[in-house]
Amino acid sequence: xxxxxxxxxxxxxxxxxxxxxxxxxxxxxxxxxxxxxxxxxxxxxxxxxxxxxxxxxxxxxxxxxxxxxxxxxxxxxxxxxxxxxxxxxxxxxxxxxxxxxxxxxxxxxxxxxxxxxxxxxxxxxxxxxxxxxxxxxxxxxxxxxxxxxxxxxxxxxxxxxxxxxxxxxxxxxxxxxxxxxxxxxxxxxxxxxxxxxxxxxxxxxxxxxxxxxxxxxxxxxxxxxxxxxxxxxxxxxxxxxxxxxxxxxxxxxxxxxxxxxxxxxxxxxxxxxxxxxxxxxxxxxxxxxxxxxxxxxxxxxxxxxxxxxxxxxxxxxxxxxxxxxxxxxxxxxxxxxxxxxxxxxxxxxxxxxxxxxxxxxxxxxxxxxxxxxxxxxxxxxxxxxxxxxxxxxxxxxxxxxxxxxxxxxxxxxxxxxxxxxxxxxxxxxxxxxxxxxxxxxxxxxxxxxxxxxxxxxxxxxxxxxxxxxxxxxxxxxxxx
Numbered sequence: 302x303x304x305x306x307x308x309x310x311x312x313x314x315x316x317x318x319x320x321x322x323x324x325x326x327x328x329x330x331x332x333x334x335x336x337x338x339x340x341x342x343x344x345x346x347x348x349x350x351x352x353x354x355x356x357x358x359x360x361x362x363x364x365x366x367x368x369x370x371x372x373x374x375x376x377x378x379x380x381x382x383x384x385x386x387x388x389x390x391x392x393x394x395x396x397x398x399x400x401x402x403x404x405x406x407x408x409x410x411x412x413x414x415x416x417x418x419x420x421x422x423x424x425x426x427x428x429x430x431x432x433x434x435x436x437x438x439x440x441x442x443x444x445x446x447x448x449x450x451x452x453x454x455x456x457x458x459x460x461x462x463x464x465x466x467x468x469x470x471x472x473x474x475x476x477x478x479x480x481x482x483x484x485x486x487x488x489x490x491x492x493x494x495x496x497x498x499x500x501x502x503x504x505x506x507x508x509x510x511x512x513x514x515x516x517x518x519x520x521x522x523x524x525x526x527x528x529x530x531x532x533x534x535x536x537x538x539x540x541x542x543x544x545x546x547x548x549x550x551x552x553x554x555x556x557x558x559x560x561x562x563x564x565x566x567x568x569x570x571x572x573x574x575x576x577x578x579x580x581x582x583x584x585x586x587x588x589x590x591x592x593x594x595x596x597x598x599x600x601x602x603x604x605x606x607x608x609x610x611x612x613x614x615x616x617x618x619x620x621x622x623x624x625x626x627x628x629x630x631x632x633x634x635x636x637x638x639x640x641x642x643x644x645x646x647x648x649x650x651x652x653x654x655x656x657x658x659x660x661x662x663x664x665x666x667x668x669x670x671x672x673x674x675x676x677x678x679x680x681x682x683x684x685x686x687x688x689x690x691x692x693x694x695x696x697x698x699x700x701x702x703x704x705x706x707x708x709x710x711x712x713x714x715x716x717x718x719x720x721x722x723x724x725x726x727x728x729x730x731x732x733x734x735x736x737x738x739x740x741x742x743x744x745x746x747x748x749x750x751x752x753x754x755x756x757x758x759x760x761x762x763x764x765x766x767x768x769x770x771x772x773x774x775x776x777x778x779x780x781x
Contacts (some may be wrong), residue, residue, distance in 0.1 A: 303357045303541060303604070304541040304542075304544045304545045304548075304730075305357075306349070306352055306357060306360075306506065307357070307358075307359045307360065307466045308345065308348075308349055308352070308360045308361075309359075309360070309361045309362070310340055310341045310342075310344045310345040310348075310361075310362045310363075310364075310383070311333075311337075311361070311362070311363045311364070312337050312340040312341045312343075312344060312363075312364045312366075312376075312379055313330070313333070313337055313363070313364070313365050313366070313587055314330075314334070314336070314337060314365075314366045314369075314375070314619065315330065315365060315366060315367060316330065317334070318366045318367055318368050318369040318618065319369045319371060319542040319618045319619070321618070323555045323616075324616045324621075326421070326591050327729075334597075334617075334619050335651055335655070336617065338648050338652070339650045339651065339652060340376045340379060341648065342365075342648055342651075342652045343376060343380065343427065343429075343437075343439060343776075344362065344364060344379060344380050344383050344427075344452035346437045347380070347398050347400070347429035347430065347436035347437040348362075348383065348384070348387060348394070348396070348398065348759050349760060349764065350436065350760050350761060351395040351396050351431070351436070351651055351762065352392070352394055352395070353392055353393035353394075353395065353482060353484070354394060354481065354482035354484075354656045355485070356392075356393050356482055358506075359458075360648065361371070362383050362386070362387070364379040364382055364383055365596060366379070366618065368621075369618055370470055371411070371416075371619060372415045372416060372417070372751075373415055374402065374416060375618075376427070377400050377402050377413060377427070378402060378403075378710060380398070380400035380429055381400055381464055381468075381776055382396040384396055384398045384464075384468060385397065385471065386467075387467045388471075388472045388476065388479060388515070389471065389472050389475055389476040389478035389533045390476075390687070391476065391478055391479050391480050392480060393479070393480065393482050395429065395431075395762065396464050396468075397431075397468040397472070398429050398431055398436060398463040398465070399429065399430065399431075399432075399461030399462065399464040399468075400427065400428070400429040400461060400464075401427070401428055401429075401457040401458075401464075401646060402414065402425070402426065402456075402457075402459050403424065403427075403428065403441075403453045404418060404419060404422035404423075404425065404426075404469070404767075405422055405423045405445065405449065405453060406418065406421050406422050406423070407421075409433050409553035410452070410453055410456045411458050412456075412457070412503045412665065416478045416514070419628075421442040422632065423442060423445060424440065424441075424442045424445060424449075424450075424453060425436065425440060425442075426439070426440035426442070426450075426453045426457065426755070427440065427443075427457075428453075428454050428457035428458060428461075429461075430458055430461075430748050431434060431465070431762065432462065432465050432524075433491055433762075434455070434759075434760050434762060434764060434765065435454060435458050435757070435759070435764065435769070436762075437757060437758055437759065438575055438755055438757040439755075439756055440453075440659075440754060440755045440756070440758065441659035441660075441662065441663075441753070441754055442663065442747075442751070442753055442754065442755070443751075444663055444664075444709075444747065444748055444750040444752070444753060444754070445664045445752055446752070447752060447770075447773040447774065447777055448667070449751075450752050450755055450773065451766070451769055451770055451773055452771065454768055456752045459492055463554040468599075472486060472587060472640065475614070487542065487545075487546055490529075490538060490542065490543070490546050491546050491550065492632050493529065494525050494543065494546050494547060494550060495550060495761045497524060497525050497528055497529075498521040498522070498524060498525050498547070498550075498748045499550060499554070500551060500639070501517070501520070501521035501524065502518060502521050502551060502554055502773040503554055504514050504517065505517030505518040505521060506518075506555060506558070507550075507567060509567050510569055510683050510730075511597055511642045511733075511734075512560060513639075514566070514734075522543075522544075522547055524691065525543055525547065526540060528683070529543055529569035531541055531775055537625050540590065541565065548686065551754070552649070555734070555735075556719045556721060556738065556739075557721070558726050559571075559719050559726050559728070560653065560719055560721060560725075560726055563726065564586045565728065565732075565735065566732055566734055566735065567596075567732060568691045571726055571728055571775075572728055572729045572775060572778065572779070573729065573732055574595070574597030574714065574730040574779050575595050575597075575598075576595075576596065577593075577594065577595050578593075578594045579591065579592065579594070579694070579695075580592045580764070581591045581702040582618035582619070582696050582702055584603060587603050587604070587605065587651075588603075588604055588605050588606050588625060588698045588703040588704075589603070589605075589700060589701070589703025589704070589705070590602065590603045590604070590699055590702060590757070591695045591698035591699040591702055592695070592698075593691050593694045593695035593698060595682055595687075595691055595694070595730065596685060596730070597684075597685035597686075597732075598681075598683065598684050598686055598688055598691050599678070599681070599682045599691065600680070600681055600682070600686075600688060600691040600692050600694075600695040601676050601680045601685045601693065602677060602678070602679045602680075602695035602696045602698070602699040602703065603677070603680075603696070604675065604676070604677050604696075604700050604702065604703040605675075605676045605677075605700040605701060605703075606674070606675060606679075606703060606705075607673060607675075607676065608673065608674060609625075609672065609674065610635055611674040611676075612624060612625045612674050613625075613627055617674070625668065625673070625674045625675065626658070626661075626665060626674075626675050627658075627674070627675070627676040627677065628655075628657055628661070628676075628677045628678075628679070628692075629654055629676070629678045629679070630650050630651060630653045630654035630681070630688075630689070630692055631678065631679065631680050631686065632647075632649065632650050632681045632684070633652070633680070633681065636681045636682055636683050636684045636688070637683075637685075637733075639686050651689065653689040653692065656689050656744065656746075656754060656756055657677075657679065657692040657696060657746075658692045658777060659690055659696065659753070659754045659755070660693045660711055660713055660746035660754035661677075661693065661696055661700075661746075662707050662753075663699075663708075663709075663713055663727050663748075663753040664707045664708040664711055664748060664753070665705070665707065665708075666705070666707070671705065671706060675703075675705060677696045677699060677700070679692040679695060679696065684733065685733045686715060686730070686731050686732040686733045686735070686736060687713075687714070687715030687730070687731065687736075687744065688697050689713070689715075689744060689745055690712075690713035690714055690715050690746065693713035693746045693754075694711075694712050694713060695710055696711075697711045697712065698710075706713035708748075709748040709749060709750060710748065710749075710751060711746055711748055712746065712747070712748075712749065712780045712781075713744060713745065713746030713747075713754070713780070714729065714730055714744070714745060714746075714776050714779040715728035715730065715731050715736070715742060715743070715744045715779050716728060716729060716731065716741070716743040716745065716767065716772045716775060716776050716779075717731035717736060717739040717740075717741055717742065718731075718739055718740045718743070718764065718772065719739055719740060719760060720740045720741075720764065720768070722765065725768060727768065727771050727772050727775050729775050729778070729779045732781055736759065737750070739760075740759065740760050740761045740764075741757065741758065741760065741761075741764065741772075742756075742757070742758045743755075743756075743757045743758075743769075743772050743776070744756045744757075745772075745773065745777075745781075746774035747777075747780060747781065752773075757769075
């Protein structure tokens, strides 16, 4: 029995879709490009929370670009196609979702702008959600206000409603019979685990230090496993079931404590940012370097300048181009006290690096004034909450250390949410545990003038405009 939902999403672009032959020696599509990885994540994020809890069947979604008009980005079409396929599949999917791209041109929102129009746009925002609520936002902006960003999200949500209606009409005609899902009643097991370990778990969450807290929780979990998972016992409970229930109780303890007391795991109130320490010029032979630490999250960012020969050549479906600003994010397993594979760039590292790249692009000098290739590398040395936003802050410092004439400094912060019925709490600068047990990961980066990047992921069936407005306002305070 798995204690997670094994969903895999693959988005793939076939070069024949644009009447092209792949570059390279083998002339065949190979490993996923950066864009394919990013769009796969873009599709995964809004659909994953909409599968019924308890559904553990291995599920794979493949979206393939078969034809490309060279005028519209296929990512939105892929998201809508996946939504339609899941809605008629008979799987326990609480969709459908709609998706839209929103631009901001000449002071007005533009729905699904063409590729050529995006050059003039001050905003590139993708929003996805259900008929009632927003599930996911991914964006890059040129220092826009919080009100404009929120307006873009709500504009996109309004405009994709016809897509949802159309998918529902299609499903009424051709959807498969829903699969019967056997969801076990684990209330008796929950009561047993509470009896054995709830007091120890509450004591564990009373510890401010992450290492001590995790050690106390691991001891409580081992105590439960020893009592309930003995393989010689005929009534032994599988360890995965115990793990799932343990997480459920952990979540209940932390969430209710925050809502009741307005005090968090590490003792902070809802809006306090952890202590920040930053240092530049830490590496003697690099062009620019910065060490940025916020609480128990630390990023060492190095900036390197090169010439036009160092630009990255990108062979995209829409055509080939060169990129002179690169940002690579590395998350070694030791940063969270684990062992693991090294040398392979995972989807998460690609996604976090791109988020930081988007956040910083708006403040870079024009190529006419600064004709260098710029590569940033972020090495995460320890992580307990939002290493991508630490990367944004560290990158801003490292570029200044390297003498890059930025328009303004950029900072980023991750917000969280606890939502129970009508009660909710928006958390500034979340810890890893708060991200893990909360309902939202809402990352905002920007300057004193405005927002440059916004990313939102929701684990529940969506949040409303009022909560997003509060999160954006709180994020602005934390960023400043």
